[in-house]
Amino acid sequence: MNGLKSLGPGLALTGVIAAVSYGLGLLFPLIGGSVFGIIIGILVNNLWRKPQHTWQGIRFCSKKVLQWAIILLGCRLSLSEVWKTGTETFAVMIVTLLLSFAAAYGFGRLLRIPLRMATLIGAGTGICGGSAIAAISPVIEAEEAEIAYSISTIFLFNIVAVLVFPALGHALGLSDAGFGLWAGTAVNDTSSVVAAGYAFSTAAGDYATIVKLTRTTMIVPIAIIMAVVVGWSKKREAATASEGGSFSVKQVFPWFILWFLAASMLYTLGLFGEQLLHWIHLAAQFMIVMALTAVGLSADFRQMTATGVRPMILGLIVWLVVSVTGYAVGTLTGQM
DSSP: OOHHHHHHHHHHHHHHHHHHHHHHHSSSTTOOOHHHHHHHHHHHHSSSSSGGGHHHHHIIIIOOOOOOOOHHHHHOOOOHHHHHHHHHHHHHHHHHHHHHHHHHHHHHTTTOOHHHHHHHHHHHIIIEEEEEEEHHHHHOOHHHHHHHHHHHHHHHHHHHHHHHHHHHHHHTTHHHHHHHHHHHHHSSSHHHHHHHHOOOOOOHHHHHHHHHHHHTTTHHHHHHHHHHHHHHHHHHHHHTTTSTTTTOGTTOOHHHHHHHHHHHHHHTTTTTHHHHHHHEEEEEEEHHHHHHHHHHHHHOOHHHHHHHHHHHHHHHHHHHHHHHHHHHHHHTOOOO
């Protein structure tokens, strides 16, 4: 009871702002509730001094609620459908994913971007936008300002992609399946993939959505790899500090990813009814908005602006690398 009492004020503040943001996201789906949540959260945090008794609940939302939302996202991923699409598009997805991280780290170093922010931008561009950033951030222990700036960067190029990709696809003479593969691989966020895909054609939109959801499953191996790297790094630090190497990878392993896989398995077995799936999907969407609102409420605008435009430049470079590579590999493999 005491725990709930200490979380209550922060949960209430975050929930109210998230509800407003969710509603705005329904009115302006191209922007989405998550972006509204972050923006409003940042404004509230920087224009109004939050009472100290709200901090614990806000932090709970930015960490635990975020993980629960990721688990619920697994309830709409069929492992059999993912396997079929994955085998067809494996080459394109792997090459673009590897180059996304390579570009993020390489150019991030040149631009002197903090490693964690470069990792989030690489994951957001190479996997699935805000959802990937949300899943990876607790694993690498990213700061709220880094999360907020990374999501804002990804959002900017989502908008550009929705406006530019359909026209480019027609100009390049892509087939429905070809454009669906390209959009599903090179556009970041699910809503933007859907918008770009269906702007091209219904068939392209259907295929782009499946490719995108398949690409989302890469969150699992990437999160595990990140956890191992973080664990290894901390173990070295512990040994250096003569703490007997007491750190264990189990401490940073993203256990919620296993629940994500379990949810996907239950969906694959057909254990969720249509009505239940509808409510699960709504709950997942709202929880992501709530979690990212909490991220905004924890972000210091002065800290973000001190970073300057360099993360935006990095986001542009990584997005262009993924877009060009996706098209090139798809063409070489005869899928365009």
